[in-house]
Amino acid sequence: MDESTKRLVQRLMRRIPSKMLKITLEKWGRLTEKQQREIEAVQSKRALTEHLLSFCEKNELGVKRLTELEMIHIIDNPNQEMWYAFRLSDPEDDARSVDLMQFKEQFKSHIRELVSQVSVKIRKHTDEAVWIRIAWGDTYSCPNHLKPTYVVHNLQTPYVFVTSLTSKKKLMLSQALVLSTRYQSLKDANLSGRKLTAIRDLLMRQYQQVFPTKYPSPLTERNQTVTNPHIEREQAKPAERRLQLACEAFGVGMLPQLQSAVYKLETKLRDHTDRTMREREEPFRCVVKFASTNLLESLKNCASSGIASTPVTPLLSSIPLKGKNYFVITENGPGPSSQMS
Amino acid sequence: MEGASTKDVLSHLSLLEVQMRSQKIQSQQPSRLKELQEKAAALRRQREQLKVEIQMHRDLQKLIASLDKQRGEDEEEMEEDSENSDLLRLMARHTELKDLLLAHHTIGGYDIMKTLRGKGVCVTVATAYEGVYLERFSLEFDVKPAVRLVRHDVPPFIPLTLLIEQSCIQTDLRTLLDPLSRHLNAYTGRKQQLQLVKQLHDSVEVMESNVLCSLLVLLFKLPAENTAFLCSLDYSDACRSLPTRVSFQCHDKELPDSAEWMKIRSLLLETPVHKALTAMRKMGNIL
Numbered sequence: 001m002d003e004s005t006k007r008l009v010q011r012l013m014r015r016i017p018s019k020m021l022k023i024t025l026e027k028w029g030r031l032t033e034k035q036q037r038e039i040e041a042v043q044s045k046r047a048l049t050e051h052l053l054s055f056c057e058k059n060e061l062g063v064k065r066l067t068e069l070e071m072i073h074i075i076d077n078p079n080q081e082m083w084y085a086f087r088l089s090d091p092e093d094d095a096r097s098v099d100l101m102q103f104k105e106q107f108k109s110h111i112r113e114l115v116s117q118v119s120v121k122i123r124k125h126t127d128e129a130v131w132i133r134i135a136w137g138d139t140y141s142c143p144n145h146l147k148p149t150y151v152v153h154n155l156q157t158p159y160v161f162v163t164s165l166t167s168k169k170k171l172m173l174s175q176a177l178v179l180s181t182r183y184q185s186l187k188d189a190n191l192s193g194r195k196l197t198a199i200r201d202l203l204m205r206q207y208q209q210v211f212p213t214k215y216p217s218p219l220t221e222r223n224q225t226v227t228n229p230h231i232e233r234e235q236a237k238p239a240e241r242r243l244q245l246a247c248e249a250f251g252v253g254m255l256p257q258l259q260s261a262v263y264k265l266e267t268k269l270r271d272h273t274d275r276t277m278r279e280r281e282e283p284f285r286c287v288v289k290f291a292s293t294n295l296l297e298s299l300k301n302c303a304s305s306g307i308a309s310t311p312v313t314p315l316l317s318s319i320p321l322k323g324k325n326y327f328v329i330t331e332n333g334p335g336p337s338s339q340m341s
Numbered sequence: 342m343e344g345a346s347t348k349d350v351l352s353h354l355s356l357l358e359v360q361m362r363s364q365k366i367q368s369q370q371p372s373r374l375k376e377l378q379e380k381a382a383a384l385r386r387q388r389e390q391l392k393v394e395i396q397m398h399r400d401l402q403k404l405i406a407s408l409d410k411q412r413g414e415d416e417e418e419m420e421e422d423s424e425n426s427d428l429l430r431l432m433a434r435h436t437e438l439k440d441l442l443l444a445h446h447t448i449g450g451y452d453i454m455k456t457l458r459g460k461g462v463c464v465t466v467a468t469a470y471e472g473v474y475l476e477r478f479s480l481e482f483d484v485k486p487a488v489r490l491v492r493h494d495v496p497p498f499i500p501l502t503l504l505i506e507q508s509c510i511q512t513d514l515r516t517l518l519d520p521l522s523r524h525l526n527a528y529t530g531r532k533q534q535l536q537l538v539k540q541l542h543d544s545v546e547v548m549e550s551n552v553l554c555s556l557l558v559l560l561f562k563l564p565a566e567n568t569a570f571l572c573s574l575d576y577s578d579a580c581r582s583l584p585t586r587v588s589f590q591c592h593d594k595e596l597p598d599s600a601e602w603m604k605i606r607s608l609l610l611e612t613p614v615h616k617a618l619t620a621m622r623k624m625g626n627i628l
Contacts, residue, residue, distance in 0.1 A: 097577055099556055100549060128552050156498045156553040204552075209494040211479035212456050212463045234350065321492050 008066050008145050009056060013049045016073050028069045030061055063145055067121060071133050074150055075125055078196035081163045085191040085199050088158040090184035098155055098182055100124060106180035114172040119143040129154050136169055159203050161196060190324040193259055201256040203323045210247040242310045246303035249312035250320055255296040261325040263288040268331055283331055296320060404433040451518055456481060466522050470530040478525055487511060498553040499524050523580040528554060530582030537615035544628045545618060562628040568592065574614065584610060
């Protein structure tokens with residue numbers, strides 16, 4: 001077994017936690033029953049790696065099979081990588097009838113034209129998403145399987161999710177994607193995060209939104225802590241209005257678990273006390289980052305509890321509305337208004 | 342003194358203050374009498390107010406009836422019976438609209454209402470298939486300075502921006518809502534058919550489908566020698582819930598062209614897929 005395959009196995013064993021290993025290996029299905037049971041009996045990671053190496057030699061499993069194993073693991077645990085969302089725009093007329101076979105063939109042939117040495121694997125997941133694994137090489141070297149790029153796309157939707165890659169590779173990937181999906185361009189959607197499920201649910205609107213309706217079903221979320229019945233009674237109407245506006249801005253139920261939002265401010269500083277800063281012509285650049293285990297839920301709570309004023313400011317409600325978590329805010333014209341991009 | 346209103350803190354406080362003051366008065370009886378007299382006066386005022394309201398409602402109903410009549414006939418002079426006739430006419434129109442909206446909602450048409458911020462409207466489109474209500478989709482519009490879509494929960498594979506471009510929402514919102522409703526109803530119809538196929542037909546395997554439900558590839562098992570038979574349904578018309586093209590694939594190249602399968606092809610083009618599959622199983626074409 002050559003060095004690169006060995007390194008690949010070692011890397012895989014580092015990435016896959018021991019408790020997931022059994023299931024992933026079973027799904028992979030490349031080990032005999034006896035080998036499977038042997039591996040399950042082993043405890044330490046080091047011994048596991050040794051075993052797997054020897055089994056791969058015995059069963060003559062090469063790089064191709066090992067990349068399958070990696071792909072199975074990533075598809076089942078997509079929330080460990082850093083994902084970036086992209087948006088396809090301007091579909092051609094036949095974009096809506098692209099089917100899986102056509103997409104696979106087209107993508108493979110285009111990426112092979114653009115990158116001289118590349119290894120591409122495409123799988124369709126049960127939820128109709130297409131998963132692509134790309135190992136990049138160039139004219140002088142073989143595809144590097146230690147740093148693959150993963151791409152997830154649902155056909156007939158304009159969204160593509162990609163794990164991190166350099167700008168040069170991004171160019172080639174977007175070219176191949178645009179040609180095979182029959183759109184005209186691929187742009188950054190300004191949405192990123194560790195949890196693929198969260199950013200995908202946000203963009204595909206797979207959470208429950210709330211709209212003003214004359215026939216409402218009562219909002220089941222209520223502040224359960226009864227502090228003082230008199231305060232309750234007085235605050236009932238304003239609290240209900242705040243809750244309704246917060247739900248309209250962010251949604252109800254399980255919200256996509258976004259974990260951060262970044263605002264890059266290029267606005268002038270407005271401080272009544274500090275004259276020197278106020279008179280500066282150049283904008284005061286700063287970056288504001290919100291981080292949370294569940295950002296949308298916490299922002300919604302801010303609005304419904306009254307910490308943030310309602311109606312919710314467009315700066316915050318744009319996160320779910322536009323499906324972005326990176327904003328650049330610039331000064332535009334006189335007065336307190338500022339443009340959002 | 343009116344009955345205690347629990348909604349207003351200040352009035353409640355003033356009530357308590359008055360109660361305390363009245364307790365300081367020496368004898369109970371005269372104050373009690375005074376209380377009761379004041380209560381009676383308040384109730385009398387309330388009765389007068391209710392009488393006026395009832396009269397107004399009666400006038401409104403008369404006006405609504407005469408408005409209806411007026412629509413059926415050509416120019417007829419409206420009698421100026423009271424100085425409030427314009428206001429009453431407006432109120433009549435308002436009540437009529439409210440009734441119309443309720444009726445519309447009951448039959449599953451579009452719902453429309455003002456948004457909380459007061460700047461726009463929210464329209465809800467209901468979808469249904471085979472007599473069952475499915476999902477509802479909402480669109481929020483700002484109406485000033487121009488009609489503009491602010492937010493919605495239409496899924497991204499429905500070409501909403503294209504439909505907006507092709508409509509004139511500034512003059513008539515229905516130029517957008519009618520095509521959108523066709524797209525959405527067809528989509529939920531196809532989605533529902535797919536769910537039913539998965540639920541009712543275990544022996545048929547769904548090989549491929551997509552989020553738009555515009556493509557369906559099914560694997561049949563034929564009774565003869567347990568052979569496999571692949572059937573592809575293309576729903577390229579996004580406004581229809583029936584396929585536009587049906588194609589078959591099988592090891593035996595001649596089987597798809599047989600008379601039996603030609604009949605099945607036309608069945609699949611004309612009936613919803615879950616019903617077609619039930620018929621095919623009954624007739625013994627598939628397992």
